[in-house]
Amino acid sequence: MFDTAESSSLADRRADATRDAIVDAAWQLSREQGLTGWSLRELARAVGVKAPTLYAYVDSKLAIYDLMFRQGWDEMNRVAARWSFADPDGDHRRAFKRSMQGFMAFCTSDPTRYHLMFQRIVPDFSPSETAYAASVASYEQFRAHMAEIGITDDADLDLWTAISVGLTDQQITNDPGGDRWTRLLDAAVDMFCDHVGIPDATTGGQIANNRQTNHDREQRP
Amino acid sequence: MFDTAESSSLADRRADATRDAIVDAAWQLSREQGLTGWSLRELARAVGVKAPTLYAYVDSKLAIYDLMFRQGWDEMNRVAARWSFADPDGDHRRAFKRSMQGFMAFCTSDPTRYHLMFQRIVPDFSPSETAYAASVASYEQFRAHMAEIGITDDADLDLWTAISVGLTDQQITNDPGGDRWTRLLDAAVDMFCDHVGIPDATTGGQIANNRQTNHDREQRP
DNA sequence: GGCGGTGTCGAACACTGTTCGGCATTATCG
DNA sequence: CGATAATGCCGAACAGTGTTCGACACCGCC
Numbered sequence: 337m338f339d340t341a342e343s344s345s346l347a348d349r350r351a352d353a354t355r356d357a358i359v360d361a362a363w364q365l366s367r368e369q370g371l372t373g374w375s376l377r378e379l380a381r382a383v384g385v386k387a388p389t390l391y392a393y394v395d396s397k398l399a400i401y402d403l404m405f406r407q408g409w410d411e412m413n414r415v416a417a418r419w420s421f422a423d424p425d426g427d428h429r430r431a432f433k434r435s436m437q438g439f440m441a442f443c444t445s446d447p448t449r450y451h452l453m454f455q456r457i458v459p460d461f462s463p464s465e466t467a468y469a470a471s472v473a474s475y476e477q478f479r480a481h482m483a484e485i486g487i488t489d490d491a492d493l494d495l496w497t498a499i500s501v502g503l504t505d506q507q508i509t510n511d512p513g514g515d516r517w518t519r520l521l522d523a524a525v526d527m528f529c530d531h532v533g534i535p536d537a538t539t540g541g542q543i544a545n546n547r548q549t550n551h552d553r554e555q556r557p
Numbered sequence: 558m559f560d561t562a563e564s565s566s567l568a569d570r571r572a573d574a575t576r577d578a579i580v581d582a583a584w585q586l587s588r589e590q591g592l593t594g595w596s597l598r599e600l601a602r603a604v605g606v607k608a609p610t611l612y613a614y615v616d617s618k619l620a621i622y623d624l625m626f627r628q629g630w631d632e633m634n635r636v637a638a639r640w641s642f643a644d645p646d647g648d649h650r651r652a653f654k655r656s657m658q659g660f661m662a663f664c665t666s667d668p669t670r671y672h673l674m675f676q677r678i679v680p681d682f683s684p685s686e687t688a689y690a691a692s693v694a695s696y697e698q699f700r701a702h703m704a705e706i707g708i709t710d711d712a713d714l715d716l717w718t719a720i721s722v723g724l725t726d727q728q729i730t731n732d733p734g735g736d737r738w739t740r741l742l743d744a745a746v747d748m749f750c751d752h753v754g755i756p757d758a759t760t761g762g763q764i765a766n767n768r769q770t771n772h773d774r775e776q777r778p
Numbered sequence: 779g780g781c782g783g784t785g786t787c788g789a790a791c792a793c794t795g796t797t798c799g800g801c802a803t804t805a806t807c808g
Numbered sequence: 809c810g811a812t813a814a815t816g817c818c819g820a821a822c823a824g825t826g827t828t829c830g831a832c833a834c835c836g837c838c
Binding site for chain 4: 375376377387391396397406
């Protein structure tokens with residue numbers, strides 16, 4: 337039923353390949369015409385096959401979204417594994433900022449993928465147990481990274497997830513392709529770090545009311 | 558074409574009434590079965606009519622969503638008109654918090670309405686010019702309220718919109734009916750006020766690094 | 779050569795939003 | 809009052825959807 341990492345038979349591996357082709361084509365169509373902007377007949381044509389044939393590889397249209405959902409979170413986990421919130425020089429904020437920039441870049445680089453992963457854009461779709469597990473794993477990874485810089489309180493974690501998805505969401509829905517909210521990220525990190533008490537290495541390790549970015553901004557006009 | 562506030566003819570007023578009935582039934586069905594979980598035949602049955610009849614009052618199914626969208630923002634404007642961010646005693650944070658509690662209560666009290674207003678959940682739906690104007694009016698009202706307490710910088714406004722919709726979004730999608738993110742709102746307001754320099758009236762008007770709520774929390778085991 | 783899988787598809791089903799023509803009922807006016 | 813125009817409503821149909829089923833063709837194997 338589930339395709340484990342080790343599919344033995346040759347026919348099984350060929351079937352997995354076509355399934356991958358189906359998912360790839362679904363991604364492309366989703367990016368071109370929106371997540372719900374394509375039909376199974378259209379997808380079949382893109383794969384070079386007729387609609388009923390798809391059902392030999394996939395249980396339903398929603399199952400395709402499930403594969404895509406899982407693939408998105410797997411990519412996220414692969415990318416996030418390289419992040420580190422702790423800095424060798426002790427400048428935790430800098431490492432924090434760099435990682436969050438990576439997170440927002442990952443999200444904004446593919447709005448379609450973001451919508452599938454974070455929003456409920458596809459009617460009737462809810463991830464399967466195994467696909468959902470991939471997203472939970474990602475959150476656990478995030479939690480571990482935050483612990484590296486001493487943030488372990490649930491309320492603080494919740495507050496930061498709200499801030500980061502809020503920024504990302506606003507960026508993607510209200511200024512796609514721009515940086516109106518992306519450019520606020522560093523200031524948001526400083527604001528949050530001030531709030532939870534992560535010292536600013538650039539001010540001699542003191543927890544200051546960091547308005548650096550705002551002062552810079554106020555000096556333009 | 559558009560139903561202005563003063564529809565003269567009696568037949569027109571009767572038509573407006575049925576149109577309202579249609580929209581009301583659409584709200585109810587949306588709350589029961591999801592925004593996209595009902596068909597026009599189903600909606601027609603709820604109104605006591607057959608599907609084609611709906612087209613005498615409404616251009617399309619998407620037009621129904623448009624009416625709902627506009628109605629949602631009109632309600633928001635009506636509610637938000639009563640908010641004030643400035644406090645007679647000078648405690649701007651308290652007034653700010655109260656208003657934002659009102660905002661989050663408005664959003665979480667009807668997740669379906671929130672999804673239609675803030676998320677892109679209905680495929681192919683984008684608000685019409687006039688409906689969009691209602692949401693813009695709401696933002697202008699928000700901007701005016703923020704100006705009452707001295708927050709006029711675009712970046713600060715963008716940052717706070719990100720935070721508030723981030724909290725609301727997380728609350729609705731990850732803890733519907735609960736208060737896991739709602740209860741973080743006051744702390745978020747303090748964090749934001751510290752950041753932008755709105756004085757805390759409870760500490761003698763000084764801009765302090767306000768960790769009051771967090772200290773309370775940390776004292777619990 | 780026959781045979782069980784495997785892969786593919788045509789046809790069909792129930793459903794969707796939407797359109798059109800025609801039927802009643804009602805309102806207007808000579 | 810009676811003819812006429814307008815209005816409200818709906819049955820039937822169209823093109824499209826996701827999905828199912830039965831029937832083809834092909835394949836390696838005994």
